[in-house]
Amino acid sequence: xxxxxxxxxxxxxxxxxxxxxxxxxxxxxxxxxxxxxxxxxxxxxxxxxxxxxxxxxxxxxxxxxxxxxxxxxxxxxxxxxxxxxxxxxxxxxxxxxxxxxxxxxxxxxxxxxxxxxxxxxxxxxxxxxxxxxxxxxxxxxxxxxxxxxxxxxxxxxxxxxxxxx
Amino acid sequence: xxxxxxxxxxxxxxxxxxxxxxxxxxxxxxxxxxxxxxxxxxxxxxxxxxxxxxxxxxxxxxxxxxxxxxxxxxxxxxxxxxxxxxxxxxxxxxxxxxxxxxxxxxxxxxxxxxxxxxxxxxxxxxxxxxxxxxxxxxxxxxxxxxxxxxxx
Numbered sequence: 001x002x003x004x005x006x007x008x009x010x011x012x013x014x015x016x017x018x019x020x021x022x023x024x025x026x027x028x029x030x031x032x033x034x035x036x037x038x039x040x041x042x043x044x045x046x047x048x049x050x051x052x053x054x055x056x057x058x059x060x061x062x063x064x065x066x067x068x069x070x071x072x073x074x075x076x077x078x079x080x081x082x083x084x085x086x087x088x089x090x091x092x093x094x095x096x097x098x099x100x101x102x103x104x105x106x107x108x109x110x111x112x113x114x115x116x117x118x119x120x121x122x123x124x125x126x127x128x129x130x131x132x133x134x135x136x137x138x139x140x141x142x143x144x145x146x147x148x149x150x151x152x153x154x155x156x157x158x159x160x161x162x163x164x165x
Numbered sequence: 166x167x168x169x170x171x172x173x174x175x176x177x178x179x180x181x182x183x184x185x186x187x188x189x190x191x192x193x194x195x196x197x198x199x200x201x202x203x204x205x206x207x208x209x210x211x212x213x214x215x216x217x218x219x220x221x222x223x224x225x226x227x228x229x230x231x232x233x234x235x236x237x238x239x240x241x242x243x244x245x246x247x248x249x250x251x252x253x254x255x256x257x258x259x260x261x262x263x264x265x266x267x268x269x270x271x272x273x274x275x276x277x278x279x280x281x282x283x284x285x286x287x288x289x290x291x292x293x294x295x296x297x298x299x300x301x302x303x304x305x306x307x308x309x310x311x312x313x314x315x316x317x
Contacts, residue, residue, distance in 0.1 A: 028316045032309045035202065039304075043207020056230060063222035070214060149200065156199045160192035 004094055011090040020088035027088065030081040037081065038155075040074030042148055049148075052116075052124070052133055052141030061128045098161045102154035109147035116140045170254040183252035191252065198245040202311075204238025206304045209277060216280070216290060216297035225290045232281045239274070262317050266310035273303035 011017060020026055044067045050056060051064050086093055093099040116137070124137050133141075173179060182190055208231045215223050250257050257263050276296055283293055 024316075028312050032305075032312045035199075035308045035312065036206075036305055039203050039206035039308075040210055041207075042203040043210045046204075046207060047211055056227065058227045058230075059223050063220055066220035066222060067211065067214060070210075070219065149203075152199060152203060153196055156196040157188075157192055160188065 008090040008094050011087060014087065017087050017090070020084055026084065030084045033077055034081040034085075037074040037077035038152060041071050041078065042152065044068065044071035044074070045148055046145060049141040049145040052137045053145075054133055054138060057132075061133075062125055093158070096158050096161065098154050098158035102151055102158065105147045105150045105154065109144060109151065112140055112143045112147060116144075166258070167255065170258045173251050173254040176251065178248070179251035179254065182248045194245050194248050194252075197241055198249060201238045201240075201242035201245060202308070205235055205242060206308065208232075208235040208238065209273070209300055209304055212277075212280065213297040213300045216293045218294075225284060229281060229284050232277070235277065257314065260314055260317060262310050262313045266307055266314065269303050269307040269310060273300060273307060276300045276303060 047056070047067065048061075048064045048071075051059060051061055056064075120134070120137055120140060124133060127134075174183075182194055185191070212228050212231055214220065215225070215228060276299055280293055280296055280300065
């Protein structure tokens with residue numbers, strides 16, 4: 001993929017990339033933030049997913065949704081710190097298939113959430129607290145839960161697959 | 166003590182965890198440690214945020230249902246953490262930041278236990294706010310200490 005290589009070389013030569021690589025503290029700082037962000041994201045999103053799947057019925061779905069801004073904050077932290085990693089070592093990520101799997105499952109999680117918000121959320125919230133969630137909502141919850149844990153799995157494993165890092 | 170840690174590191178299980186080229190050895194153990202982290206810290210974050218006043222429509226009493234999930238996550242991390250320690254016992258036992266991490270986790274678990282006990286009592290939610298804030302700080306600190314083990 002020559003276009004990708006051009007981009008990788010360009011990114012690696014930027015002053016930002018230089019700065020990230022010369023700093024001794026930016027990498028561990030961003031890694032720590034990345035772990036905090038994923039905890040918020042997986043913890044809160046996982047709660048909503050399990051609720052959609054039919055667990056924790058004592059809590060209304062609307063109530064769980066009130067936590068979502070914190071999950072989005074966790075996601076924002078991880079996009080920003082992830083961009084720092086990518087800027088620092090673009091060749092390690094761009095040439096690692098596991099990183100592309102991670103991006104794929106990230107996209108799946110996003111499409112799944114968008115599907116839920118646009119087609120199911122209104123119906124689910126209207127029936128909130130009156131009993132079981134529809135089968136489609138259960139499936140959305142399961143797909144979300146599996147996608148996020150797969151994103152996490154790929155993220156941690158990409159250091160060990162191929163000749164990365 | 167150094168002899169003890171060298172002996173641990175030489176055990177077949179420790180050697181396998183450290184040296185096996187299998188994807189199921191070190192990489193999977195480390196990944197499980199991250200999965201457990203997400204569960205433990207994620208569940209605590211949900212409970213702590215609720216106690217601090219976020220999402221007030223979530224009934225306080227319902228938070229109790231989360232603690233078994235947190236303990237399962239902790240079980241994953243205790244087991245995977247033990248293997249990671251065994252694999253590099255001589256190095257890790259000499260790292261001050263490792264003991265900082267263990268201390269932060271121990272206090273955080275005690276705080277979680279106190280919170281889960283006090284959730285049984287009615288009208289305690291407001292008094293649990295300082296503990297919830299402390300819990301968030303302790304887990305954030307444990308994450309930083311854990312990360313720094315790879316650098317210091």
